[in-house]
Amino acid sequence: MSETVLDVHDLEAGYEPGVPIVRGASITVGKGEIVVVLGPNGAGKSSFIKAIAGLVPITAGTVFLDGKDITAAPAHTMVRLGLAFVPQTENIFPLMSVEDNLKVACGILERREIPARIDEMYAAFPDLVRQRRTAAGNLSGGQRQMLAVARALIVHPKVLVLDEPSAGLSPKFVSMVFEMLAGIRKSGVTILLVEQNAKAALAIGDRAYVLVEGKDRHEGVASELWNDPVVAELYLGQRPARAGKGGAA
Amino acid sequence: MSLQFVVDGLLTGSMIGLGAIGVTLTYSILRFSNFAHGDFMAWGTYATLAVVSAIGATFGRMAPIAPLSFGWPLLVALVVGMAFTALLALLLDKVLFSRLRSQGQAIIVVMASFGASMALRSLLEFTFTSRPTYFSRAIQIAMPVGFGIRITPDQIALLLLTAVLVLGVHLLMTRTQTGRAMQALSQNAALARIVGIDVASVVRVTWVIGGALACVAGVTIGILVQIRPFMGFDMLLPMFAAAILGGIGSIPGAVLGGLIIGLAEAAAVQLIGAEWRAAVSFIILMAVLFVRPIGLFGVRER
Numbered sequence: 001m002s003e004t005v006l007d008v009h010d011l012e013a014g015y016e017p018g019v020p021i022v023r024g025a026s027i028t029v030g031k032g033e034i035v036v037v038l039g040p041n042g043a044g045k046s047s048f049i050k051a052i053a054g055l056v057p058i059t060a061g062t063v064f065l066d067g068k069d070i071t072a073a074p075a076h077t078m079v080r081l082g083l084a085f086v087p088q089t090e091n092i093f094p095l096m097s098v099e100d101n102l103k104v105a106c107g108i109l110e111r112r113e114i115p116a117r118i119d120e121m122y123a124a125f126p127d128l129v130r131q132r133r134t135a136a137g138n139l140s141g142g143q144r145q146m147l148a149v150a151r152a153l154i155v156h157p158k159v160l161v162l163d164e165p166s167a168g169l170s171p172k173f174v175s176m177v178f179e180m181l182a183g184i185r186k187s188g189v190t191i192l193l194v195e196q197n198a199k200a201a202l203a204i205g206d207r208a209y210v211l212v213e214g215k216d217r218h219e220g221v222a223s224e225l226w227n228d229p230v231v232a233e234l235y236l237g238q239r240p241a242r243a244g245k246g247g248a249a
Numbered sequence: 250m251s252l253q254f255v256v257d258g259l260l261t262g263s264m265i266g267l268g269a270i271g272v273t274l275t276y277s278i279l280r281f282s283n284f285a286h287g288d289f290m291a292w293g294t295y296a297t298l299a300v301v302s303a304i305g306a307t308f309g310r311m312a313p314i315a316p317l318s319f320g321w322p323l324l325v326a327l328v329v330g331m332a333f334t335a336l337l338a339l340l341l342d343k344v345l346f347s348r349l350r351s352q353g354q355a356i357i358v359v360m361a362s363f364g365a366s367m368a369l370r371s372l373l374e375f376t377f378t379s380r381p382t383y384f385s386r387a388i389q390i391a392m393p394v395g396f397g398i399r400i401t402p403d404q405i406a407l408l409l410l411t412a413v414l415v416l417g418v419h420l421l422m423t424r425t426q427t428g429r430a431m432q433a434l435s436q437n438a439a440l441a442r443i444v445g446i447d448v449a450s451v452v453r454v455t456w457v458i459g460g461a462l463a464c465v466a467g468v469t470i471g472i473l474v475q476i477r478p479f480m481g482f483d484m485l486l487p488m489f490a491a492a493i494l495g496g497i498g499s500i501p502g503a504v505l506g507g508l509i510i511g512l513a514e515a516a517a518v519q520l521i522g523a524e525w526r527a528a529v530s531f532i533i534l535m536a537v538l539f540v541r542p543i544g545l546f547g548v549r550e551r
Contacts, residue, residue, distance in 0.1 A: 055439065079445035087443065093436045095548050096429070103428040105444040151444065 003031045005190045006052075006083075011061035013051035020059060021047040023214035027192075029159060034106065034181065034191045036201040044196040045067035046088065049161050049213060052192075053085035054078050066158055066187050074162075080108045082158035088167050094137025094219035098128050098147055101136050106152045106160060114142050121150040124187075142173030149180065153189065162193040166200065178204050202226050210234050251397045254365070255471050255517035260265060260404055261487075262511020263411040266504035267466035268484055269491035270418060271459030277498030279350065279434035279456045281358040286463060287481030288369035289334050293464025294471045295377055297330030299382065309391055316402035317384040319472060331461035336462035339453060341494040347452075366482065373478035379530065380390065382399065384468075391466035407469050414465060415504050418458060422500055425456055442542050486527070487514070496547025505545065509533070 006029040010198045014020040021044045029035045039045045049243040050056040052063055054075035063071045072079050078085065094099050102121055104109050125146045131139060136147055145165055152160055165173040165181065174197065182204045185191055195201035202208060205222035218225075225231050258412035268290060275283045281536060304322040305311075315322040344480035345365060350360045433441040434451050440446060463481070470480055491510050495502025514529045 045267055053443065055443070075442040076445055076447050078443070086444050089441065090437055090440060093440065095436055096432055102365050104433045104446070105427070107426060107430070107445045119521075155445070 004035075005031050005066055007064040008052060008064075009061065009062045009064075011048065011051060011058065012046045013047060013058045013061075015056060016061070021056070021214055024061065024244045025211060025214060025216045026061075027209050027219075029190055029192050030206075031190055032188060033219070034185050034193070034204055034222075036198075036205035036208040037192070037194045037211055038198050038201070038208055038225075038231075042195075043211045044214035045211050046163055048214070049085070049152060049163055049192065049194050053059070053083060053161055056083075067150050071094055072187060079105070079155050079157065079248050084152035084155060084160050085153045086145075086148045086156035086160070086162045086165065088165075091140070092136040092151070095135055097133050098136055098139070101147055101151055102154055105154050109154055116191040117154055121154055123171065124153075126149050140173075141169045142176050146180065149184070149195050153184065157189070159190045159192055162191070162249045164194055164196055166195065166197045174200060199226065250285065251519070253398055254519045255512065256400050258512030258515030258520075259408065259508060260511070261514055262508035263408055263474075263504075264466045264469050264507075265484065265487045265511055267411055267462050267469070268481075268488040269413065269495065269503035270364065270415070270500055271463050271509050272488050273492040273495065273497055273499065273503040274431070274455050274459050276492060278431060279358075280354045281346075281350075281362065282368070282489065284359065284362045284485065285366040285369060285484040286362075287461065288366050288373075289338055289460050289463040290470070290481035290484060292337055292369060292467075292479055292481075293330045293334035293371055293460070294476050295373060295466035295478075296333040296384065297464065297468050298384065300326035300329045301313050313385070315389070316389075317406055318387045318389050318403050323384060323468075323472075327362060327465065331464045331466065334464035335457040335460035338456040338463075342452070342456050343496070349534060354528075370478055370482055375487030377478065379478055380452050381477045383475055384472050385460045398421025403472055407472065410465070414462065415500070418462070420459075420502050427451075430538070431455060432498075468497045486534070487511075487530040490530040490537070492541075494533060494544055496544030499544070499546035502544055502546035 008025065008027050010026055011022050012020045012024055013022040025048055027035065027037065037045050037048065043098055047056050053072055053227050054187045061071070062069060065081055065083055068081065070078070070083065073081055093104065096104065099118065102118050103114065106117065109117060110116055122132070127143055128147060128150060131143065136144065139147060146220050149165070168225045169177060180198045181191060181193070181209050193201060202222045202225055208220060208222045210218040210231055218230050220228060268286065271282065271289070272286050275281065275286065304326060311320045311322055331341050341400045345361055346358055349361050389401040389403055391401045393399050421433060430441070430446045430451050431454065433444065433446055434448060438448065467481060487510050491506035492503050495504070495506030495511060510530055510533055513533060514526050517525045
């Protein structure tokens with residue numbers, strides 16, 4: 001495996017002391033990889049990556065980013081350390097313009113670097129250019145996700161962490177979002193993502209973990225996991241997520 | 250009828266508006282109604298008065314600037330007073346509000362601000378007595394400007410000062426990284442942290458702006474009316490009414506709300522009678538809450 005960017009070891013985390021939601025989960029993400037975390041509803045997937053991003057209190061275990069211990073780092077220092085997080089919902093500032101949404105995320109960049117960086121984001125996400133003066137709350141669901149991802153990428157993160165980027169989107173936007181993520185990886189960004197939509201996520205992912213009851217129970221190459229009987233069993237005998245007929249192809 | 254109420258209303262309104270900026274910022278960023286905000290005004294005014302007296306005692310009396318009733322000592326003292334009030338707000342946040350805020354219940358913080366308000370006011374009465382005092386006892390001659398309106402040089406200068414400050418704060422909020430961080434925090438605190446905004450530092454900036462502007466509003470009242478320990482507390486209802494009328498979180502809204510309430514008060518005094526003045530803010534506040542609770546510039550949260 002290539003050089004490890006993110007190394008999460010035996011992570012235990014939860015909102016209330018004594019009630020862990022994440023119970024000893026471990027994953028690694030290699031440089032340039034797309035790693036997918038799957039799991040049935042309530043498996044603690046979302047809490048798991050929120051804990052990595054500093055948003056859910058960690059009670060045990062470690063998180064290393066590029067060899068540096070970031071386990072106890074406060075959420076607002078994560079972008080400076082190289083981890084950019086895209087929440088599942090409410091991931092834009094609705095009353096601010098698209099451009100201000102990008103600018104407000106540029107706090108750690110050099111002042112003179114900012115205009116060029118914003119232009120680069122517009123080049124990568126042309127849909128946003130036309131809407132630059134629009135209040136972000138008026139964007140369509142797919143455009144909101146683009147803005148949220150652009151906002152995360154603008155600070156040159158070492159790893160981009162996404163919580164269910166396809167949640168609540170219409171099918172057209174879902175494929176758009178996954179195409180976008182595949183494109184981002186091509187540009188050399190490492191991606192960790194949690195998804196309900198297992199099929200689409202496995203199609204773009206390199207490796208995947210299955211999280212059950214707050215613990216990583218299975219790991220494998222993304223393209224092979226779809227037909228892995230262990231995965232089906234971990235999903236209580238069901239196909240992962242909203243798989244349609246013939247999805248196993 | 251005389252149009253004099255327009256000038257009176259604009260003046261009262263600009264003082265209300267300056268105070269309401271602090272109220273609306275604390276409300277939208279720290280998410281609580283700070284009832285001690287009026288007392289920041291009074292403390293700032295007394296601090297400014299103390300510095301003016303100290304300058305007078307050290308350097309002797311200085312002549313006022315041309316047509317105005319005040320001179321350079323007051324302007325210097327105002328800057329000192331603004332810094333003092335900002336520090337007072339920061340201190341109160343550190344020893345009181347921030348501790349309670351971390352417990353996560355807004356109503357406790359609101360009640361604490363009510364207590365802080367009473368304590369601050371009583372300290373002023375204890376130190377300076379409740380007898381009104383003045384920056385200057387000089388009488389200014391109001392100049393007729395047509396339509397039966399008369400205005401004094403002090404009034405013109407203070408209206409201009411208010412306009413400059415409001416424009417400054419508006420530009421800060423919309424054109425600078427600090428202002429964008431403040432907007433971000435008021436719209437989504439969790440996401441603000443995710444994008445790298447240090448909430449604690451934005452909170453400090455909020456107190457500094459609110460405190461400094463409260464001081465200016467207080468000193469304006471001190472120059473045009475009088476200085477009393479209750480001067481700020483009496484402004485509380487109009488300030489909240491202005492902030493809510495303008496739409497919580499909106500700087501232009503707070504100022505416009507202040508002007509509308511100031512004009513309405515002045516008009517009520519002239520048309521109905523002075524005893525109705527205090528009722529105007531209350532009526533407007535109730536009307537806004539019933540008809541359009543998000544205010545003039547407010548935006549409905551999704």
